[in-house]
Amino acid sequence: MTAQAYTTRAIVLAGLLLPCVLVAQEKPDRPPWAQPSGSSSQTQPKPAASQDKTQEPVSPRNTVKVTVNLVNVLVSVLDDHNRPAPNLPVEAFQVFEEGTQQKIDVFEQETKQPLDIALMIDTSLSAHKEITFERDAAANFIKQVLRPDDSLSVFAFDESVTQVARFSADVPALQAAVHKITDGSGTSIYDAVLLGSQALGRRPNERRRVIVMVTDAGETTSRTDFESARKAALRAGILLYTIIVRPVKNENGRNTAGEHALQTITETTGGAMFYPESMEELPIIFDRIDAELRTQYRLAYYPNPRGPANTYRTIEVKVLAGYTARHRTTYLTGPQ
Numbered sequence: 001m002t003a004q005a006y007t008t009r010a011i012v013l014a015g016l017l018l019p020c021v022l023v024a025q026e027k028p029d030r031p032p033w034a035q036p037s038g039s040s041s042q043t044q045p046k047p048a049a050s051q052d053k054t055q056e057p058v059s060p061r062n063t064v065k066v067t068v069n070l071v072n073v074l075v076s077v078l079d080d081h082n083r084p085a086p087n088l089p090v091e092a093f094q095v096f097e098e099g100t101q102q103k104i105d106v107f108e109q110e111t112k113q114p115l116d117i118a119l120m121i122d123t124s125l126s127a128h129k130e131i132t133f134e135r136d137a138a139a140n141f142i143k144q145v146l147r148p149d150d151s152l153s154v155f156a157f158d159e160s161v162t163q164v165a166r167f168s169a170d171v172p173a174l175q176a177a178v179h180k181i182t183d184g185s186g187t188s189i190y191d192a193v194l195l196g197s198q199a200l201g202r203r204p205n206e207r208r209r210v211i212v213m214v215t216d217a218g219e220t221t222s223r224t225d226f227e228s229a230r231k232a233a234l235r236a237g238i239l240l241y242t243i244i245v246r247p248v249k250n251e252n253g254r255n256t257a258g259e260h261a262l263q264t265i266t267e268t269t270g271g272a273m274f275y276p277e278s279m280e281e282l283p284i285i286f287d288r289i290d291a292e293l294r295t296q297y298r299l300a301y302y303p304n305p306r307g308p309a310n311t312y313r314t315i316e317v318k319v320l321a322g323y324t325a326r327h328r329t330t331y332l333t334g335p336q
Contacts, residue, residue: 069306071097074111074208074239074270075297075317075327084295085323086110093325094318097303106300114149115210115293116167116203118196122215122245123158123184134214134245137282139175141212145290146171153199157192158184159221167203186221189258193229193240193265201236208296209238211271212289214282217244219258226261233265234312234332240271241289243282270328307333 073095077085090107119138146152146169154165154177165177192213200209211233222229233240242262266273272292274285299317307313312330319325 069302070105070300071303071315071331072106072237073299073301073315073317073327075299075319075325076270076272076292076295077297077319078324078326080322084291086295088297088320088323092320092323093297093299095299095301096316096318097301098307098314099316100304102301102303104299104301106298108298110294111208111296111298113206113208113298114147115145115151115208116200117145117150117152117210117212118155118200119152119178120155120157120161120192120196120211120213120215121178121181122187122189122192122213123156123181124187124216124218133279134282135178135181137279137286138178138214140283141286141290142174142178143171144286145293146174151203154178154181155192155196155199156181156184157188159186159188161188161192161195163199167199187216187218187258188222189215189217189219189262190222190224190226190229193262194224194232197229197232197236197238200238201232208293209236210241210293211238212241212243213262214243214245215258215262216246217242217259217262219261226264229261230265230268231332233269234328234330237328237331238269239328240266240269241274242266242271243274243276243285245276245279268328268330270326272326309333309335 075093077088079085087109089109090104093104093107095102095104119142121134121138142152148169151167151169152165152174153163153167154174156162156164164181165174168174192215193211196211196213197209200211203209240262244259244262263273272289274288276282276285303313311333313333315327315329315331317325317327
């Protein structure tokens with residue numbers, strides 16, 4: 001082959017390779033996890049769940065460390081009419097940890113993360129004449145809230161906590177479990193929060209963990225204490241929605257210790273408290289919980305600086321004027 005032919009062939013090969021080189025270069029319109037890493041087999045954008053595997057590919061140990069560091073914050077935003085406010089841009093939010101503003105690394109306007117829900121029914125309420133209505137409302141909530149990728153488990157609690165239906169998306173089976181809940185006595189609220197949180201904590205990652213509890217809040221028989229229940233909820237990263245059914249309206253005539261504890265845990269996790277005046281309001285409350293879960297924002301960040309191991313860290317999310325944001329206000333760091 002002549003020298004001119006060699007030169008021509010080299011030019012042609014360079015022209016063929018040039019697009020591959022360009023594809024592997026950084027793309028400024030993509031987030032860090034979507035940038036190519038130099039191989040043509042890695043030039044496609046990765047989903048958010050895979051970001052930790054592409055940021056530090058040095059070793060599996062480093063990858064796990066990145067996953068642990070990412071702090072997820074689910075945010076419910078309400079407008080001035082107390083209605084869910086969807087479609088806000090990332091620029092509408094600011095996240096602070098211990099007073100220091102953080103860079104938002106993950107943002108989803110309406111998170112598609114599947115739900116794992118622990119529906120917990122206080123069976124000491126079974127003495128009420130409205131128990132049938134309560135079961136019907138809970139059964140309707142199951143049908144309404146579950147999507148194909150979601151799962152729900154039914155728990156009954158009185159002096160003990162019983163999982164009467166395992167996590168699944170089998171609506172008829174879950175509804176049947178609700179209707180089979182039997183009467184009980186005593187109320188073990190702390191045990192219910194602890195065991196419900198532990199059950200949710202064993203569910204796969206990249207899912208939202210929610211407890212929906214219907215109770216009279218009269219804590220009487222728990223074996224665990226408030227702080228253990230609170231720590232379990234924070235460790236599992238749950239949202240607690242509490243529906244307080246008050247058999248006695250006058251505070252002088254009822255046990256309020258459990259109610260105050262539930263209020264603290266609910267606010268800490270970013271959930272909400274509801275106080276129906278009658279059982280007839282339960283369907284409306286379940287509707288509100290369902291609407292909120294379907295319009296939540298997901299914000300995530302890598303804390304800078306990172307807090308010491310096994311310590312509580314405060315979170316604050318600020319949003320545009322005219323809106324209010326509800327989110328977990330504390331999280332518990334893992335081991336380092």
